[in-house]
Amino acid sequence: MRGGVIALASAALAATAAAWAFDTLKPEAHAARPAAPEQPLSGDRIYLTKAQLDGAIAGGTLDRPVKSLLAVKAPLHFGDYSWDERGVPAGSTWVRVDLRSQLISVFRAGHEIGTAVIVYGGDNKQTPSGRLHILGKARDHRSSLYDAEMPYTLRLTDDGVAIHASSVRWGAATHGCIGVPPAFAERLFDAAKVGDEVVVVGRPSQRPA
Amino acid sequence: MSLMAHFVRLPHSNLARTGVGAAVGLAAVATLSVATLSNPRLVQTLGNELSAGVQQVKTVAAMLAERSPGERPEGALASLKPKRQAMLSDHGIPKVHAPSPTAYEALAGPPPMAPVAPPPEVPLYNAVGASPVPVPLGVAATPGTSGGGPPVLSNIPLPGGGGGGGGAFTPPIITTATPEVPQTPATPVPEPATWAMMIFGFALIGRAVRQMNIAGPKPAFD
Numbered sequence: 001m002r003g004g005v006i007a008l009a010s011a012a013l014a015a016t017a018a019a020w021a022f023d024t025l026k027p028e029a030h031a032a033r034p035a036a037p038e039q040p041l042s043g044d045r046i047y048l049t050k051a052q053l054d055g056a057i058a059g060g061t062l063d064r065p066v067k068s069l070l071a072v073k074a075p076l077h078f079g080d081y082s083w084d085e086r087g088v089p090a091g092s093t094w095v096r097v098d099l100r101s102q103l104i105s106v107f108r109a110g111h112e113i114g115t116a117v118i119v120y121g122g123d124n125k126q127t128p129s130g131r132l133h134i135l136g137k138a139r140d141h142r143s144s145l146y147d148a149e150m151p152y153t154l155r156l157t158d159d160g161v162a163i164h165a166s167s168v169r170w171g172a173a174t175h176g177c178i179g180v181p182p183a184f185a186e187r188l189f190d191a192a193k194v195g196d197e198v199v200v201v202g203r204p205s206q207r208p209a
Numbered sequence: 210m211s212l213m214a215h216f217v218r219l220p221h222s223n224l225a226r227t228g229v230g231a232a233v234g235l236a237a238v239a240t241l242s243v244a245t246l247s248n249p250r251l252v253q254t255l256g257n258e259l260s261a262g263v264q265q266v267k268t269v270a271a272m273l274a275e276r277s278p279g280e281r282p283e284g285a286l287a288s289l290k291p292k293r294q295a296m297l298s299d300h301g302i303p304k305v306h307a308p309s310p311t312a313y314e315a316l317a318g319p320p321p322m323a324p325v326a327p328p329p330e331v332p333l334y335n336a337v338g339a340s341p342v343p344v345p346l347g348v349a350a351t352p353g354t355s356g357g358g359p360p361v362l363s364n365i366p367l368p369g370g371g372g373g374g375g376g377a378f379t380p381p382i383i384t385t386a387t388p389e390v391p392q393t394p395a396t397p398v399p400e401p402a403t404w405a406m407m408i409f410g411f412a413l414i415g416r417a418v419r420q421m422n423i424a425g426p427k428p429a430f431d
Contacts, residue, residue: 078278
């Protein structure tokens with residue numbers, strides 16, 4: 001009986017000590033991860049390995065080096081977004097818009113700082129694809145053509161195609177603009193400046209039939 | 210516990226030793242599991258390490274596809290809002306609604322073809338003319354029952370008919386036929402009595418509201 005009690009107590013002690021030691025040693029273990037060459041940022045991120053990056057550039061998913069992506073736990077629904085720029089250093093900002101997957105991603109200094117579900121141009125008013133640049137910003141824009149509020153407008157083309165806040169819902173489309181959720185649009189408006197690059201990929205009309 | 214006590218009472222038995230050893234081993238494993246699972250950081254870290262290992266195998270395209278709501282369906286689901294000009298042209302046209310049948314019409318079916326004029330042998334308003342039809346005293350309160358007028362749709366005696374008495378009392382016509390649809394359609398303009406009743410009602414409401422305003426506290430926005 002006595003031996004059993006002692007064994008039980010020592011097992012419990014060992015388990016507790018192991019858990020405590022793991023907590024204490026965890027930062028060192030985390031820093032020693034080989035996939036993160038830099039000081040890891042706070043928040044949930046996925047650091048791309050060299051093979052992943054090379055594969056993404058070779059496959060056309062990315063056109064420039066990217067260090068990390070936001071770790072989005074579940075599929076985003078219409079109107080959802082994720083934004084985390086904690087610890088991301090200052091640097092060049094660019095935006096990737098994927099029409100096929102209906103996603104926008106904002107990168108700064110190689111790290112993804114925001115992503116959201118978008119709505120884009122309908123079949124008869126398609127969103128232009130390619131490398132565009134932000135030509136102008138307007139926080140409280142009102143479209144005279146469509147008589148609609150378009151807050152946080154980032155104008156992309158001379159004929160009015162822009163990224164702006166919109167009601168992002170299933171089954172909706174725009175006249176060529178890229179609509180993002182209003183809260184996301186505000187953050188993007190503050191993060192982007194005139195001249196930043198916007199890469200629009202995955203135009204549905206370019207899909208193989 | 211009683212099992213343990215039973216084994217402990219026989220310290221030299223091999224069975225007891227085996228039992229104690231097994232119990233201790235089980236307890237150690239259980240304690241370790243509980244200690245591990247009760248540490249949320251440890252569990253989370255284990256999960257993160259596992260998922261990080263999985264993420265390093267995936268391609269970037271696969272990771273982006275995982276967060277995507279999917280491709281947009283073709284064509285019909287991509288609804289566009291109409292331009293303002295198109296909406297304005299719609300606004301200028303008043304909407305025309307077909308008259309909907311009333312509840313009575315829906316129950317009674319289509320109205321029968323009503324004759325334009327009443328039957329000539331029964332003049333309707335002769336009772337107030339110069340030569341009134343002799344009406345018995347007891348039935349005078351209900352002029353519709355006099356002479357050859359429309360049948361009375363009732364199974365009960367008319368009020369006043371029984372009390373008046375007299376030899377001239379005619380028993381009320383009792384009919385069990387289905388009620389006829391009134392042949393003269395209701396005029397859209399209300400009768401003067403209806404007008405008077407409505408105006409009286411409004412006056413009554415106004416008086417009540419005025420009294421409430423006098424009695425109660427005045428509203429702040431007044």
